Amino acid sequence: MKLSLKVWRQKDAKSKGAMVDYSLEGVEGDMSFLEMLDVLNEQLIDNGEEPVVFDHDCREGICGSCSLQINGEPHGPDRLVTTCQLHMRKFNDGDTIVIEPFRAKSFPVLKDLIVDRSAFDRIQQAGGYISVNTSGNTVDANATPIDKHAADEAMDAATCIGCGACVAACKNASAMLFTSAKVSQYALLPQGQVEATQRVQSMVRQMDLEGFGNCTNTGACEIECPKGISLENIARMNREYFSANLKG
Ligand code: SF4
Ligand code: FES
Numbered sequence: 725m726k727l728s729l730k731v732w733r734q735k736d737a738k739s740k741g742a743m744v745d746y747s748l749e750g751v752e753g754d755m756s757f758l759e760m761l762d763v764l765n766e767q768l769i770d771n772g773e774e775p776v777v778f779d780h781d782c783r784e785g786i787c788g789s790c791s792l793q794i795n796g797e798p799h800g801p802d803r804l805v806t807t808c809q810l811h812m813r814k815f816n817d818g819d820t821i822v823i824e825p826f827r828a829k830s831f832p833v834l835k836d837l838i839v840d841r842s843a844f845d846r847i848q849q850a851g852g853y854i855s856v857n858t859s860g861n862t863v864d865a866n867a868t869p870i871d872k873h874a875a876d877e878a879m880d881a882a883t884c885i886g887c888g889a890c891v892a893a894c895k896n897a898s899a900m901l902f903t904s905a906k907v908s909q910y911a912l913l914p915q916g917q918v919e920a921t922q923r924v925q926s927m928v929r930q931m932d933l934e935g936f937g938n939c940t941n942t943g944a945c946e947i948e949c950p951k952g953i954s955l956e957n958i959a960r961m962n963r964e965y966f967s968a969n970l971k972g
Contacts, residue, residue, distance in 0.1 A: 725751040725812065728820040729764065731776055737834050743822070753813030757800060758783060758790060760812050761823075777836040783808040785950065788885030791892070792837055793824040798889035798948045806887060806950045826892035830899070830935045843934040844886050844902060850930035851923035852906045854915050874912045881908035883951045890945035890953070896937030901945040903931045904961035905953045911964050921968040928965055 726749045734741030748767065751760050758780050765775035781789040790807040794800035800810045815821060823837065831839040856862065884905035891899050907924050910916025916923070939958055946955045 725749075725753070725815065725817040725819075727751055727760075727815065727818075730820065730822045731764075731837070732824045732833075733776070733836055734825075734833050735835065737832055737840075741833065741836075743824075751812050753811065755812045756783070756808055757792070757794065757810040757812065758808050777838050779838050780808060785809045786885060788887035791826050791839065791841070791888055793826055793892055795822050798826060798892040799887075799950050803947075804950055804952055806885070809950075826888050828888075828891045828897035828936075830897060831888060831891065839888075841886070841888050843936070844888065844899070846934065847899065847903055847927055847930045848886070848906060851919065851926040852910075853919075854910060855918060856915070868914055870913060878909050878912040881905045881912070881953065881957055884909075884949075884953050885951060887950060889948045889950060891936065893944040893948035894937065894939075895942060895944070896940060898939045898945070899931050899934070899936035900939040900958045900961065901949060901953055901955070903927050904957035907961045907964060908957045911960060920964065921971050924961060924964040924968050928961070 726747070729746040729748055730743045731746060732741050733744045746764060748760070748764050751763065755763070758778070761776060761778055768775050779789045779791055781787040783790070785806045785808060788806070792799070792807045794807065794810070799805060799807050800814070802810050802814050825833050825837045825839045830843045831841055834840050882905075884902060886902065888902070890901035891897050907927055910923065911920060943955060946953065
């Protein structure tokens with residue numbers, strides 16, 4: 725395939741960025757989107773130009789590092805896949821592909837296609853944990869019976885990889901799908917009840933402090949989420965939040 729790429733280039737967080745055009749040949753359908761960018765970077769290095777900086781780590785849909793806005797969609801045109809799992813066979817010879825970083829005030833661009841998503845870390849640190857004694861007296865997890873349906877829903881919520889596509893997809897740059905997944909994975913389990921009241925209050929407070937917008941039920945986050953995190957988690961977080969505030 726021969727492709728025309730329009731890539732966001734930005735020197736650093738303070739510089740003004742711009743779209744730059746590149747032409748790329750020899751792209752194969754079996755390449756992942758990141759491998760296609762590797763080929764582009766080899767071409768740039770061969771020409772003595774600076775390679776495009778982008779985030780990645782596992783390249784198998786686990787870590788949530790790869791975060792690209794591809795033709796206006798977080799993680800591109802395929803459903804339920806991350807950018808690293810997106811294959812070039814989803815595109816056609818001669819296509820023009822627009823590649824940008826995730827756009828949100830709370831995810832400032834650091835360089836080219838890399839954004840700072842440490843706001844998510846701070847939300848997680850505000851309450852995304854349970855107090856378990858791990859000093860040699862750890863209780864066997866199976867010693868606490870858990871309803872199968874609740875265990876399944878908690879596991880579904882726990883598959884959130886913190887990629888930030890939900891924020892990038894939302895017209896309000898809301899982080900409610902992410903935060904609600906992190907609240908739900910504990911709210912559904914008996915082990916998560918001890919800190920439940922404080923957890924939802926702290927995580928929602930931190931989410932607001934980070935400048936993310938509110939949810940207006942558009943549902944774009946759920947559609948673009950590579951892990952299929954359900955909007956039901958947002959409803960659950962709202963219920964948890966209101967009930968926590970009633971308790972004081
Ligand atoms: S909810 Fe989905 S889109 Fe949002 S951070 Fe988690 S995995 Fe990514
Ligand atoms: S590089 Fe880890 S999820 Fe894509």
